[in-house]
């Protein structure tokens with residue numbers, strides 16, 4: 200490396216800034232941290248050089264980022280939401296989960312996973328408070344990529360109510376309404392009763408809402424149910440099963456819908472002996488979750504509590 204005099208290390212023009220900042224970081228001990236932050240600084244400086252923000256625009260941008268923090272609390276995570284509407288979460292998801300080994304495609308965790316859901320027995324209903332809407336009888340199976348059943352797999356399930364609110368957003372729903380944790384039987388099977396999910400808008404009362412309005416974007420997510428499927432010796436699957444029209448899937452504000460994880464929701468207008476405990480009209484959905492071998496790794500919940 201060429202010798203740089205002490206004087207040359209002083210910034211005197213725009214072009215000096217990026218190399219000076221990168222030099223200041225060159226002794227980072229952790230090699231991966233060094234790679235990530237060096238690349239981040241290089242790209243951020245290139246973005247600033249290209250778009251040449253005014254000082255007022257810079258201040259606005261910093262206030263917007265600070266507002267992400269101010270709108271993040273026990274029951275809302277605006278930082279996760281921002282990463283989602285910018286498409287970053289889906290990019291990270293697909294880089295890390297390409298589905299190439301035959302496993303079920305993953306989908307975003309989203310900002311509403313609470314963890315600590317009530318443990319349920321197969322067949323339990325996860326609508327814990329009066330939750331008007333068509334019933335749902337969900338049957339599923341967890342297998343390996345070669346179809347062998349996985350017994351004792353755990354499924355963490357959560358969904359929005361038919362009015363489009365997760366219980367943590369809605370004081371009228373009981374704690375942990377529409378959330379539950381199931382375990383597969385010896386044949387890898389489980390089932391539960393619920394209500395058919397509806398599409399919903401992501402929260403728009405914070406800085407992410409301001410951005411979506413400025414971009415003339417609809418804040419809608421297609422109807423879906425979230426699952427975290429895990430079993431010893433297998434990579435944990437974080438996914439969503441979609442229950443909506445193609446148009447709604449394409450319009451997903453967080454770019455999370457994938458065709459491989461659209462469920463087959465079948466409507467019944469009369470009670471059916473195969474589906475006890477659910478009043479008509481109701482829907483059924485049957486889905487096989489395929490796990491690839493690997494190391495289980497559970498996500499840290501983005502929120503912990505409930506409003507009210």
Ligand code: BEZ
Nearest residue numbers: 283307309310311401453
């Ligand atoms: C969700 O599916 O819960 C979700 C995902 C991204 C942003 C907002 C909500």
Ligand code: FE
Nearest residue numbers: 309359423425
């Ligand atoms: Fe969701």
